[in-house]
Amino acid sequence: MRPIGCAGHIVGPMSDATPATETPDYDALTRDIADVPAVEVIVTVAVNLMSAAAVKLGLTEEGDTHKDLDEARKLIHALAGLLDGSATEISSFHAAPLKDGLKSLQLAFREASVVPDEPGQGPGEKYTGPIYG
Numbered sequence: 001m002r003p004i005g006c007a008g009h010i011v012g013p014m015s016d017a018t019p020a021t022e023t024p025d026y027d028a029l030t031r032d033i034a035d036v037p038a039v040e041v042i043v044t045v046a047v048n049l050m051s052a053a054a055v056k057l058g059l060t061e062e063g064d065t066h067k068d069l070d071e072a073r074k075l076i077h078a079l080a081g082l083l084d085g086s087a088t089e090i091s092s093f094h095a096a097p098l099k100d101g102l103k104s105l106q107l108a109f110r111e112a113s114v115v116p117d118e119p120g121q122g123p124g125e126k127y128t129g130p131i132y133g
Contacts, residue, residue: 001117038050038089039089039090039091040084041092042086042089042090042094043090043094045082045100046079046082046083046098047098049075049076049078049079049082050071050079050098050101050102050105052075053072053075053079053105054074054077054105054108056069056072057069057072057105057108057109057112058072058112059067060110067112069109069112069113072105072109072112072123073109073123074123076102076105076106076109076123076124077123077126079102079105079124080102080106080123080124080126080127080128081124081127083095083099083127084100084127084128085096099128101123102128103128103131106122106123106124106125106131107131108125109122110122110131119131119132
């Protein structure tokens with residue numbers, strides 16, 4: 001999966017064959033957003049939300065350096081809304097691992113909270129139902 005870059009383009013990986021001193025052909029590395037299937041855009045956005053939430057929960061190598069539970073709450077809630085709203089548009093092949101990742105983030109949020117939310121009140125639980133730790 002390639003991340004969406006500026007100006008509505010999907011950015012692809014640089015070829016290993018490109019020498020370090022040569023300027024890469026960026027036109028060959030991008031494609032117009034019009035050519036990208038909706039499922040790919042939805043999944044890419046969901047993965048980006050999951051990654052950002054993991055950072056804000058302190059689940060990366062940097063640990064608590066970027067930990068911010070208020071920001072994590074927003075990201076998890078947005079992810080849950082995206083997955084709920086797109087459930088009928090993406091296949092279970094795509095949805096199942098994203099929902100598993102969302103649940104893991106919700107559980108991690110609950111564990112990281114000094115004062116845990118009531119069941120059903122945590123981030124995204126409006127869409128997923130209560131998450132129990």
